[in-house]
Amino acid sequence: MVYIYLRHKVRDFDTWKPFFDNDYASRRNYGIEVKKLFRSVSDRNDVHVLFSAPSEDSVRQMISRQELKDLMKNAGVVSEPEINILELTL
Numbered sequence: 076m077v078y079i080y081l082r083h084k085v086r087d088f089d090t091w092k093p094f095f096d097n098d099y100a101s102r103r104n105y106g107i108e109v110k111k112l113f114r115s116v117s118d119r120n121d122v123h124v125l126f127s128a129p130s131e132d133s134v135r136q137m138i139s140r141q142e143l144k145d146l147m148k149n150a151g152v153v154s155e156p157e158i159n160i161l162e163l164t165l
Contacts (some may be wrong), residue, residue, distance in 0.1 A: 079107070079126040079134055080159040086151035088120050094150030098143075102126070105137040131160050 086093040095112075102108070106129040113114065115121035128134045138158060147156070 076163070077128050077131050077134065078110070078125075078163065079099040079128055080161060081124045081156055083147075083152050084118075084123055084154040085122055086135045086153050087124065088114060088146075089151070091150045094146055095137075098146060101140075101142070102137065105133045106130075107133065107137055113147070126159065134160055143162040 108127050109124060110127055111125040113125075115123070115125040128137075
Protein backbone atom coordinates (compact mmCIF):
# COMPACT_ATOMS: atom_id res chain seq x y z
CA MET A 76 0.00 0.00 0.00
CA VAL A 77 1.09 3.55 -0.74
CA TYR A 78 -0.31 6.95 0.10
CA ILE A 79 -0.78 9.94 -2.14
CA TYR A 80 -0.54 13.49 -0.90
CA LEU A 81 -2.15 15.89 -3.37
CA ARG A 82 -2.24 19.66 -3.18
CA HIS A 83 -3.65 22.17 -5.63
CA LYS A 84 -5.48 25.46 -5.72
CA VAL A 85 -9.02 25.72 -7.00
CA ARG A 86 -10.96 28.72 -8.20
CA ASP A 87 -13.81 28.02 -5.75
CA PHE A 88 -13.90 25.14 -3.26
CA ASP A 89 -17.70 24.88 -3.27
CA THR A 90 -17.72 24.53 -7.06
CA TRP A 91 -14.78 22.07 -7.07
CA LYS A 92 -16.08 19.74 -4.33
CA PRO A 93 -19.00 18.13 -6.25
CA PHE A 94 -16.63 17.30 -9.13
CA PHE A 95 -14.28 15.66 -6.63
CA ASP A 96 -17.10 13.73 -4.98
CA ASN A 97 -18.48 12.54 -8.32
CA ASP A 98 -15.10 11.03 -9.27
CA TYR A 99 -15.45 8.45 -6.47
CA ALA A 100 -16.21 5.52 -8.80
CA SER A 101 -13.19 6.24 -10.99
CA ARG A 102 -10.88 6.32 -7.96
CA ARG A 103 -12.42 3.10 -6.65
CA ASN A 104 -11.67 1.36 -9.99
CA TYR A 105 -7.97 1.92 -9.24
CA GLY A 106 -8.31 0.97 -5.57
CA ILE A 107 -7.72 4.55 -4.49
CA GLU A 108 -9.50 5.75 -1.37
CA VAL A 109 -9.75 9.22 0.16
CA LYS A 110 -8.42 9.20 3.71
CA LYS A 111 -8.56 12.91 4.53
CA LEU A 112 -9.59 16.08 2.73
CA PHE A 113 -8.20 19.37 4.00
CA ARG A 114 -8.24 23.00 3.01
CA SER A 115 -6.04 25.73 4.32
CA VAL A 116 -7.45 27.96 7.04
CA SER A 117 -5.75 30.98 5.43
CA ASP A 118 -6.83 30.17 1.84
CA ARG A 119 -10.06 28.18 1.61
CA ASN A 120 -9.29 27.33 -2.03
CA ASP A 121 -5.97 25.65 -1.20
CA VAL A 122 -6.94 21.95 -1.20
CA HIS A 123 -4.94 19.08 0.30
CA VAL A 124 -5.99 15.42 0.00
CA LEU A 125 -4.53 12.25 1.47
CA PHE A 126 -5.41 9.04 -0.41
CA SER A 127 -4.41 5.41 -0.01
CA ALA A 128 -3.72 3.17 -3.00
CA PRO A 129 -2.75 -0.47 -3.52
CA SER A 130 0.42 0.40 -5.46
CA GLU A 131 2.44 3.13 -7.09
CA ASP A 132 1.43 1.70 -10.46
CA SER A 133 -2.29 2.14 -9.70
CA VAL A 134 -1.63 5.78 -8.78
CA ARG A 135 0.31 6.45 -11.96
CA GLN A 136 -2.41 4.83 -14.07
CA MET A 137 -5.11 6.93 -12.47
CA ILE A 138 -3.31 10.28 -12.63
CA SER A 139 -2.35 9.79 -16.27
CA ARG A 140 -5.98 9.56 -17.42
CA GLN A 141 -7.06 12.33 -19.79
CA GLU A 142 -10.50 12.18 -18.15
CA LEU A 143 -8.97 13.22 -14.84
CA LYS A 144 -7.15 16.14 -16.45
CA ASP A 145 -10.39 17.27 -18.10
CA LEU A 146 -12.30 16.87 -14.83
CA MET A 147 -9.76 18.98 -12.94
CA LYS A 148 -9.95 21.72 -15.57
CA ASN A 149 -13.76 21.73 -15.53
CA ALA A 150 -13.79 21.73 -11.72
CA GLY A 151 -11.71 24.89 -11.60
CA VAL A 152 -8.28 23.61 -10.57
CA VAL A 153 -6.04 26.63 -11.18
CA SER A 154 -2.59 25.33 -10.22
CA GLU A 155 -0.45 22.43 -11.29
CA PRO A 156 -1.18 19.64 -8.79
CA GLU A 157 1.56 18.74 -6.34
CA ILE A 158 1.47 14.94 -6.14
CA ASN A 159 3.64 12.95 -3.76
CA ILE A 160 3.51 9.15 -3.63
CA LEU A 161 4.52 8.03 -0.14
CA GLU A 162 5.11 4.85 1.78
CA LEU A 163 4.39 4.41 5.47
CA THR A 164 7.52 3.82 7.54
CA LEU A 165 6.13 3.47 11.05
